[in-house]
Amino acid sequence: MEPIRIDDPADPRVAAFLDIRERDLAGRQGRFVAEGKVVLDVLLTGSRFEAESVLILENRLAGLAGILEKAPPALPVYVVSAAVMDRIAGFPMHRGILAIGRKGQEIPAADLLAALPERALVLVLVGIANHDNIGAIFRNAAAFGADAVFLDPTCCDPLYRKAIRVSVGAALKVPFAVIPDVGAFTGLLAESGFDNFALSPRGNLDIRQARHGGRVALYLGTEGEGLPESLLRHMRTLRIAMAGGFDSLNVAAASAVALHHFFDGSD
Amino acid sequence: MEPIRIDDPADPRVAAFLDIRERDLAGRQGRFVAEGKVVLDVLLTGSRFEAESVLILENRLAGLAGILEKAPPALPVYVVSAAVMDRIAGFPMHRGILAIGRKGQEIPAADLLAALPERALVLVLVGIANHDNIGAIFRNAAAFGADAVFLDPTCCDPLYRKAIRVSVGAALKVPFAVIPDVGAFTGLLAESGFDNFALSPRGNLDIRQARHGGRVALYLGTEGEGLPESLLRHMRTLRIAMAGGFDSLNVAAASAVALHHFFDGSD
Structure with a gap:
């Protein structure tokens, strides 16, 4: 897992993270947002769902090494500054740890x-x-x-x-x-x-x-x-x-x- | 209990209700804010504390008659429009029911x-x-x-x-x-x-x-x-x-x- 630096909030690779709160209401086409360290850990290790990508504030990255090393090697981990994070999320994202997961097929x-x-x-x-x-x-x-x-x-x-x-x-x-x-x-x-x-x-x-x-x-x-x-x-x-x-x-x-x-x- | 109409957000009679959220942080000198119908009912009937005044959105008044009739007759009940309520509270106060209570002496x-x-x-x-x-x-x-x-x-x-x-x-x-x-x-x-x-x-x-x-x-x-x-x-x-x-x-x-x-x- 090699973190990928993102400097442009409009970068299409982080489009799924745009306007977190508005999308909560509008829906995300089969995706969900996980936030925070503990939830990220569950998503990557104990979850029924597949992670699609991770977005991390640069100063949180070191503290997540133990969790991120459990992620599949192909999972994109994007790293951003606080200013870019807030512009992507659409509000001050103090926690600085977000991930997109795929809902997949609903279980009947x-x-x-x-x-x-x-x-x-x-x-x-x-x-x-x-x-x-x-x-x-x-x-x-x-x-x-x-x-x-x-x-x-x-x-x-x-x-x-x-x-x-x-x-x-x-x-x-x-x-x-x-x-x-x-x-x-x-x-x-x-x-x-x-x-x-x-x-x-x-x-x-x-x-x-x-x-x-x-x-x-x-x-x-x-x-x-x-x-x-x-x-x-x-x-x-x-x-x-x-x-x-x-x-x-x-x-x-x-x-x-x-x-x-x-x-x-x-x- | 005769409701008192307030049209000026700066009216000193409702000063205790000003800027609810900021005062949450700064403190209120021995007072607290109760909000919502159920909490108002507790404050007026089952509380250890004394109510000082009540601030109600005009369209909520009729629904509170049963609760307000249990209040001491001398308790001031102020009634305001939605616009005045929001300007007093400092944010959109959809619930429209606020009261100030006195903390009184702390029990050792x-x-x-x-x-x-x-x-x-x-x-x-x-x-x-x-x-x-x-x-x-x-x-x-x-x-x-x-x-x-x-x-x-x-x-x-x-x-x-x-x-x-x-x-x-x-x-x-x-x-x-x-x-x-x-x-x-x-x-x-x-x-x-x-x-x-x-x-x-x-x-x-x-x-x-x-x-x-x-x-x-x-x-x-x-x-x-x-x-x-x-x-x-x-x-x-x-x-x-x-x-x-x-x-x-x-x-x-x-x-x-x-x-x-x-x-x-x-x-």
């Missing part, structure tokens, strides 16, 4: 389901549209060894820049798939031997009493509306015991408590 | 300790300098009925605007105090019958095995460095079992798991 949910091990813990997310929450949930999913995350079409993209950053790269590791119809998928999970458990402030069973082991699918909805009643009717509902008189937990915090309960690590 | 840590009930769960935070994390930890503390939060001097202020917002108002409810010397305070907690438990990725005991009930003090440090060894030596250390090969949990997620374990709600 049925294929991901078919590939799960005999003992498995999966999340099913419904309406989680906040990138911080998606990122934090993926981080918790990785920490507690979840095998897959299924997202309904109203969830936001886990490969959005901020979601990847908040996940500390977990969004690049934990396999996920979008399910077009969560109701139908619930049936498929049940047929595949999964216990469907929905987390709900009005759940019937204290989560501490829920059976773990085997195959568990844990459903999480938005903080405000929660999971739709039509879904709750078809599964066991779990509550996290809380002090009276206070607003419910943040959904990412709830995911940590629930995943920890179902996590089967023999430690 | 020893007084807060002395006032705790016989069964008590408290947090001791060391080096938590990120406002999102402080806010999320307070939200979890309220959800799981923690009786108090003690902060070492390197933690950030829970009454910082963003911390209050992320806490959904919990920073205004859960009593807290700053401890000048965490080592000395650890001794004081032990003398007061508290079990000192430190969360640490290298903890000796799986948290699921830790005794709960009675008086429990739970110590949380930063994600990177964790709690100082000098502190860990003097207490039992707890780990949260996690899948191998992944970065540790976010400190707020860890607080949710640990508080849920120690939460004593008979539900």
Whole structure:
């Protein structure tokens, strides 16, 4: 890996890094942006995705030697001054570490389901549209060894820049798939031997009493509306015991408590 | 409560709301800013602190009637147009709901300790300098009925605007105090019958095995460095079992798991 110096922000080799924030909204045609040292490390070593190129602030290069040496030799690593970095990114990029990855083919949910091990813990997310929450949930999913995350079409993209950053790269590791119809998928999970458990402030069973082991699918909805009643009717509902008189937990915090309960690590 | 119309951003009655973001950094002489509907509700009904004045976007006023009627009759409620709101706040204030509260006298840590009930769960935070994390930890503390939060001097202020917002108002409810010397305070907690438990990725005991009930003090440090060894030596250390090969949990997620374990709600 020989770093390539770039002095012109309009150099076509760094076109994929242009206007990071605007492109977050407009989309990137099958690419995503990874930022920061830890996420770059995950992308280059523990990721399901392929890196396409890396853009580094010149003064960060030395500190990344250990990470960059794990990259495929053909991966272009571009090095720029702070002024060029900011002009490419379109805002002050203090971290100074960016990479473009390729999303590749989406995994069909049925294929991901078919590939799960005999003992498995999966999340099913419904309406989680906040990138911080998606990122934090993926981080918790990785920490507690979840095998897959299924997202309904109203969830936001886990490969959005901020979601990847908040996940500390977990969004690049934990396999996920979008399910077009969560109701139908619930049936498929049940047929595949999964216990469907929905987390709900009005759940019937204290989560501490829920059976773990085997195959568990844990459903999480938005903080405000929660999971739709039509879904709750078809599964066991779990509550996290809380002090009276206070607003419910943040959904990412709830995911940590629930995943920890179902996590089967023999430690 | 009769709303007072303000048309001049320089009106001295709304001076406390000027340049919200800059004042976040410079400080506000014993005041804090609460923003958003839920936080305003907490401030006016469930808070340890006194509200000084409220500033509302005209089109939000009707939706707040139920909350504002709980306010003391003498509390000034100022109403402004969007243009005046943005000029006062110094940036586009889409939420359109702001309030100033008074910090009042800080509670000395020893007084807060002395006032705790016989069964008590408290947090001791060391080096938590990120406002999102402080806010999320307070939200979890309220959800799981923690009786108090003690902060070492390197933690950030829970009454910082963003911390209050992320806490959904919990920073205004859960009593807290700053401890000048965490080592000395650890001794004081032990003398007061508290079990000192430190969360640490290298903890000796799986948290699921830790005794709960009675008086429990739970110590949380930063994600990177964790709690100082000098502190860990003097207490039992707890780990949260996690899948191998992944970065540790976010400190707020860890607080949710640990508080849920120690939460004593008979539900």
